[in-house]
Amino acid sequence: MSEKPLSERQQNILEFINEYVAENGRPPTIREIGAACNISSTSVVNYNLTRLKEKGLLERDAEVSRGLRLTEKARAVYGGLWQTANDVMTNLLRIPMAGNIVAGEPIDVIEDAYDYDDAVEVSASMINGRTDDLYALRVSGDSMIDAMVNDGDIVIMRSVHEIRDGDMVAALIDDDTTTLKYIYNEGSQIRLQPANPTMEPIYVEPERVQVQGKVMMIVRQMP
């Protein structure tokens, strides 16, 4: 059943609330809404807010100052709406740049070294899988070409204890050589499959392989 459209005043109110929150870090008061929307009476503002609430566009906490909140529905209508800090922190991950990765050398991860200036910001929506325990490594050198990874690329890793066939991992072979490859456990041996489909896999005994982390995402920036 279709609802009545919003009156012009109601649209103005929603837009004002949206903008006010973005600029001030807090919702407006009833009187501030009135002043901005040419409504001289707080009861008219209150009446319209009640209507917006009935339409599911607004939530109100009674009898507290600035007790307004736009709903998801209002956000969908007006786009670019305000989120709580939790939404931000959930969506925009700051992942520590923990070091470099070079083919042939073990990863040198800097434990507990969280440098915000060198953190990588990635949207959680771009990560398929869990987003805890993430760290970033920067690729040094051309030796990761078989993984379709360039010098300078950023590899988002996750510390894991269980690996499934088809995961891309950083695998340390014989304590000596790190490689990024898709891993398959074939019983008596481990198959490490290059990302480049024109290249052949390598096979190693399981005890020669240590999985140092799972690759969650790769980012190539342009200079």
Place this chain on the structure above:
Amino acid sequence: MSEKPLSERQQNILEFINEYVAENGRPPTIREIGAACNISSTSVVNYNLTRLKEKGLLERDAEVSRGLRLTEKARAVYGGLWQTANDVMTNLLRIPMAGNIVAGEPIDVIEDAYDYDDAVEVSASMINGRTDDLYALRVSGDSMIDAMVNDGDIVIMRSVHEIRDGDMVAALIDDDTTTLKYIYNEGSQIRLQPANPTMEPIYVEPERVQVQGKVMMIVRQMP
């Protein structure tokens, strides 16, 4: 000259404000801070807020309700602090997924088709260069290997009118073949340099090449 460290009460207050904003979408009142931090007097809360302001961790709008705001400095100290919606909208770009890119076929870009469900979320901090006029293309097939790009990778493109040597572009050759390569204008001919350093460049006359967009970033998600 070193500052005195924060008292325990002051640290509690900052953490409470941070959490309160995240959960409620508005800053707390003086009395709410007092209740949460075991401070029975509004003047003690006020005193501590004045100290935090002097230390540059807090801003206050006088004589308005909930007139508190944590500063950038406080954010740096406590991490994961609240941002205004403008910060969010500036940092977290929603880039429309505009179509596919296949080597050998012109890009089929869907004009003005902005589908939020299929948008790509990318932090602006990860883009070197301008962040207007961006769109995303998904790679189909293995034919972009010379660009070190896999089937399924996401290429973030930007419409441009001027190209500089060393830019990676989507180049359409002879109205027939799209390729992703670094472009160099060498006077009488254009050099298109593969990203894979083991591969040779190709050289074409300038009039045979149309630049369809500049590559700003490449993202490889894992399944």
Place this chain on the structure above:
DNA sequence: AGTATACAAGAACAGGTGTTCGGTGTCAAG
């Protein structure tokens, strides 16, 4: 004409909220 609904408005009020005042206690320095 009467009724119902939507929208509007001013005024009053109750309670929320920030600020100020006067005071106390602790600690370090002189």
Place this chain on the structure above:
DNA sequence: CTTGACACCGAACACCTGTTCTTGTATACT
């Protein structure tokens, strides 16, 4: 012992803010 700085506190006050009341106008319907 005195003084000053810092931290704390209850109380009072001024003002901010949300809610309610009463009244009015316009429109649609019976």
